[in-house]
Amino acid sequence: MTETLTFDAAVAVDVDVAEPVAARTRTAVEIHDGQHWVQVCELDELLPGRGVAVLLGAEQVALFRDPADGLHALDNRDPFSGAHVLSRGLLGSRGPVQVLVSPMLKQAFDLDTGRCLDEDTAPDGSSATLRRWPVRSRPSQALPDGVREP
Amino acid sequence: MTLRDLVLVGHGMVGQRFLEALFERPHDWRVTVLAEEPRPAYDRVHLTSWFSGTTAEELSLCPPSFAEENGIDLRLGDPAVAVDRAARTVTTRSGAVLGYDALVLATGSYPFVPPVPGHDAEGCHVYRTIEDLEAIRAGAERARVGAVVGGGLLGLEAAGALRAMGLETHVVEFAPRLMALQVDDGGGRVLRRAIEELGVVVHTGAGTQSIETGEDGAVRGMALSDGSSVEADLVVFSAGVRPRDQLARDCGLAVGERGGIVVDEQCRSSDPRISAIGECALAADGRVYGLVAPGYAMAEVAAAELTGAAGAFTGADTSTKLKLLGVDVASFGDAHGATPGALDVLYSDSRSGVYKKLVVHPDGRLLGGVLVGDAESFATLRPLAIGGAPLTVPAEQLILPASEGGAAGKLELPDDAVVCSCHNVSKGAIRAAVAEQGCASIPEVKKCTKAGTGCGSCLKLMGGIVSAELQAAGVEVAKGLCEHFAHTRSELYEIVRVKGITSFARLRDEHGTGLGCEICKPAVASILASLGNGHILDGEQGALQDTNDHHLANLQRNGSYSVVPRVPGGEITPQGLITIGEIARDFGLYTKITGGQRIDLFGARVDQLPAVWARLVDAGFESGHAYGKALRTVKSCVGETWCRFGVQDSVGLAIELELRYRGLRAPHKLKSAVSGCARECAEAQSKDFGVIATAEGWNLYVGGNGGMTPRHADLLAKDLDRDTLIRTIDRFLMFYIRTADRLERTAPWLDRLEGGLDHLRQVVLEDSLGIADELDQMMARHVETYQDEWAAVLADPQRLRRFVSFVNAPGTPDPTVRFVPERDQIRPARPDEDGHVLIGGTSLEVRSR
Incomplete structure (x- = not known):
């Protein structure tokens, strides 16, 4: 790539891979699983406006970094299709509400409350509101490459 | 922050709504919920659907994580048994004593069972909880005849359920008609007739004198007040409900003469620390509401009150519309003509089971009405009656069928008409939301x-009001791309091209609002890609792509992907076929031949995609862009090389075209075909651009389409030589990409194009707009800069990093992507099937027997 793209977030995605990794200041992303804060990845691994899937015990969490660097952790299961795909949805806004849009049938969910803006219930009658997990980022110890906290 | 203690007694629908409303707001309450039933709140309105297979889990209104997430101490099966107001404590059945700063009573109601002899015999039931329904179903297995005491809403639902379980069914109603509260005598007659036609025996004006039992103590029948008797071995009491106010009575709170905890407009009882909401409360307007919508409204008022916000419950509209045993029944406003001087307008057609009555004031205002058999106009009539505005159309026209001059559809609602009664929103408020607050969609x-957002019954009416208002405001509804851009796709394309914009963020900052959405992000990504801005996953572009583009594969229903390698012109070597077969076999993928003469490989997990691509790329294949709004395939017939009739090398041309335009991003997908003679075996005239060989050269057709709205392509130019043909297609495609709307195929684009086919000819053949050079250059740049998107991902660790199942466990396959065998291949497992987790390799045995 020859052009520099502009970003909302002050995070370079084109990390210089030649730089020694351990020398960088690291920011860890942690999700609270109900009992502990669990480190799941580093902030650098999250592309603003996009999500990743996280395996939290037996549960799947969709973790997003919004363009203003806010972090959001919601259920990865799409209540309308039953598929675990919400981490692959797009972020955006509807009016003042920041939303996640399901990649399957495009329903929008309020990122802050998990509520579905299009329908209250899934076809099976269950609530279409997504569970949310507390999530935070904080400076972490530099870990050697490839080593992750459990 | 010190937390205050709030105890909620009762976890029904209204209790749950109270909790939701409370936790939507900032507050300092530590909440304990005391529930009598063994399960959290569920949907009692749709309780009857349990009989037709809806499970208790599906009826649940409380997500499993709700209590935990909000830090609620939810105690199931441990109801409150006493309140000590002086000590401010609640005692539960298990003996726990809880202190409270605020106490909310949402204890609901209990079914009224007439105290006749035998009312508690074996075989007698009520109809209130899931446990009640379980008992009825168990009883129905041994029973032959069922009788329902009570011909109201719930009674008729119960009768429907008994009938569906194969019981001979009787309904016994004390009042002279069914649904006495909602409908009048005429409506009751039509309803009765409709229900009797279903085989249900209806007894009206008959009270239950006693329940007869056999020697074993079980129900055998009932004696009625009119002297008749009904033989029945199962009885369901559904004769109304009473507020559950015993707890309040015992601790000395004020209750109404006929029951119900007295509350003010803020839902506070006579003790300001205690609130009561829902069916247990006697509202400030002196009524006990047995409907869920007023209960919800009270729940919201109480939650507002407890979080320092304002709210008041002053009463609610009790209009209802429902379908009972397949019959529409609605009543609204002053349905019984109780207003002094009220007049009736009637329409009754017992042949078709329709009965409609409007109650009007002598001055012309609509006061209320009853609709049986056809309640279509309920949504329009109810707000008129509640708002009390004069009718703009003669009342009789509102109830006549359209074929007889009925005009309910033409009715204009006044601004103060309440459209949404759940949230008390008037037509004027909806119009203001559009006109003044800039809302442009439902x-x-x-x-x-x-x-x-409540029951949703007003949505249709709302839709009409919103679009009328948008039109009146001069908003061209379909013009802007979405709420973030007031421009069409082609306008944005020009902006991006002329200004040299290379990022969504800049385009949005300069020309849009908000954060973008699933419509504008992929559309802008496609424009950036059409104008050649590097790999579609690089930098910010990666965050704009729809999931298919983002994963360079097609998302399937279970979260797995399908992979389509390019097979230009549909020509493939035996070794190529073998390789694709081997790859599919090794990864356990399902294979199917597509309509575009290639092979689709289904069932790859996200984390398998790079490995699948690596094998394909190693064997000389590349991405087929089946996931993109881009060129898909150029189909071909075998042409003069083999065919006796062929006049040109259609396969050769198809391959050349496919390689030239591969990867070209467009407003929508592009399909093409080349036929070697006029027999047209490649079906080129159903493609976006199709070529048919002639003895002199090639005929070019454009704007064809198959699919949902087929369109035969138009002949753009005849007998072109190869170079002219390709130059003409180049310009056609670039002109389309430049001017089409988002997701507009060439067929509708051409239909819409001003000047039509002639104009298109002038632009691409005669350069009437003077843009031909530009179009040629853009295509040349596309051809030069094309790269295989799969190979580019495989070559770059940064891009590869996205293709993992879990960011914190990249090697763990997603356990929810499961398959079962079918016809010697795999298919996604349905939710009720176990399925295998496919770990790649040949681990899955595929056998159908």
């Missing part, structure tokens, strides 16, 4: 006004 209006 979801925005819902968000802004809350209208349509």
Whole structure:
């Protein structure tokens, strides 16, 4: 790539891979699983406006970094299709509400409350509101490459 | 922050709504919920659907994580048994004593069972909880005849359920008609007839004198007050409900003469620390509401009150519309003509089971009405009656069928007519949301006004009001791309091209609002890609792509992907076929031949995609862009090389075209074909651009389409030589990409194009706009800069990093992507099937027997 793209977030995605990794200041992303804060990845691994899937015990969490660097952790299961795909949805806004849009049938969910803006219930009658997990980022110890906290 | 203690007694529908409303707001309450039933709140309105297979889990209104997430101490099966107001404690059945700073009573109601002899015999039931329904179903297995005491809403639902379980069914109603509260005598007659036609025996004006039992103590029948008797071995009491106010009575709170905890407009009882909401409360307007919508309204008022916000419950509209045993029944406003001087307008057609009555004031205002058999006009009539505005159309026209001059559809609602009664939103408020607050769609209006977010019955009416208002405001509804851009796709394309914009963020900052959405992000990504801005996953572009583009594969229903390698012109070597077969076999993928003469490989997990691509790329294949709004395939017939009739090398041309335009991003997908003679075996005239060989050269057809709205392509130019043909297609495609709307195929684009085919000819053949050079250059740049998107991902660790199942466990396959065998291949497992987790390799045995 020859052009520099502009970003909302002050995070370079084109990390210089030649730089020694351990020398960088690291920011860890942690999700609270109900009992502990669990480190799941580093902030650098999250592309603003996009999500990743996280395996939290037996549960799947969709973790997003919004363009203003806010972090959001919601259920990865799409209540309308039953598929675990919400981490692959797009972020955006509807009016003042920041939303996640399901990649399957495009329903929008309020990122802050998990509520579905299009329908209250899934076809099976269950609530279409997504569970949310507390999530935070904080400076972490530099870990050697490839080593992750459990 | 010190937390205050709040105890909620009762976890029914209204209790749950109270909790939701409370936790939507900032507050300092530590909440304990005391529930009598063994399960959290569920949907009692749709309780009857349990008989037709809806499970208790599906009826649940409380997500499993709700209590935990909000830190609620939810105690199931441990109801409150006493309140000590002086000590401010609640005692539960298990003996726990809880202190409270605030106490909310949402204890609901209990079914009224007439105290006749035998009312508690074996075989007698009530109809209130899931446990009640379980008992009825168990009883029905041994029973032959069922009788329902009570011909109201719930009674008729119960009768429907008994009938569906194969019981001979009787309904016994004390009043002279069915649904006495909602409908009048005429409506009751039509309803009765419709229900009797279903085989249900209806007894009206008959009270239950006693329940007869056999020697074993079980129900055998009932004696009625009219002297008749009914033989029945199962009885369901559904004769109304009473407020559950015993707890309040015992601790000395004020209760109404006929029951119900007295509350003020803020839902506070006579003790300001204690509130009561829902069916247990006697509202400030002196009524006990047995409907869920007023209960919800009270729940919200109480939650507002407890979080320092304002709210008041002053009463609610009790209009209802429902379908009972397949019959529409609605009543609204002053349905019984109780207003002094009220007049009736009637329409009754017992042949077709329709009965309609409007109650009007002598001055012309609509007061209320009853609709049986056809309640279509309920949504329009109810707000008129509640708003009390004069009718603009003669009342008789509102109830006549359209074929007889009926005009209910033409009715204009006044601004103060309440459209959404769940949230009390008027037509004027909806119009203001559009005109003054800039809402341009139903979801925005819902968000802004809350209208349509309750029962949803007003959504259709709302839709009409919103579009009328948008039109009146001169908003061309379909013009802007979405709420973030007021420009069309082609306008944005020009902006991006002329200004040299290379990022969504800049385009949005300079020309849009908000954060973008699933419509504008992929559309802008496609424009950036059409104008050649590097790999579609690089930098910010990666965050704009729809999931298919983002994963360079096609998302399937279970979260797995399908992979389509390019097979230009449909020509493939035996070794190529073998390789694709081997790859599919090794990864356990399902294979199917596509309509575009290639092979689709289904069932790859996200984390398998790079490995699948690596094998394909190693064997000389590349991405087929089946996931993109881009060129898909150029189909071909075998042409003069083999065919006796062929006049040109159609396969050769198809391959050349496919390689030239591969990867070209467009407003929508592009399909093409080349036929070697006029027999047209490649079906080129159903493609976006199709070529048919002639003895002199090639005929070029454009704007064809198959699919949902087929369109035969138009002949753009005849007998072109190869170079002219390709130059003409180049310009056609680039002109389309430049001017089409988002997701507009060439067929509708051409239909819409001003000047039509002639104009298109002038632009691409005669350069009437003077843009031909530009179009040629853009295509040349596309051809030069094309790269295989799969190979580019495989070559770059940064891009590869996205293709993992879990960011914190990249090697763990997603356990929810499961398959079962079918016809010697795999298919996604349905939710009720176990399925295998496919770990790649040949681990899955595929056998259908």
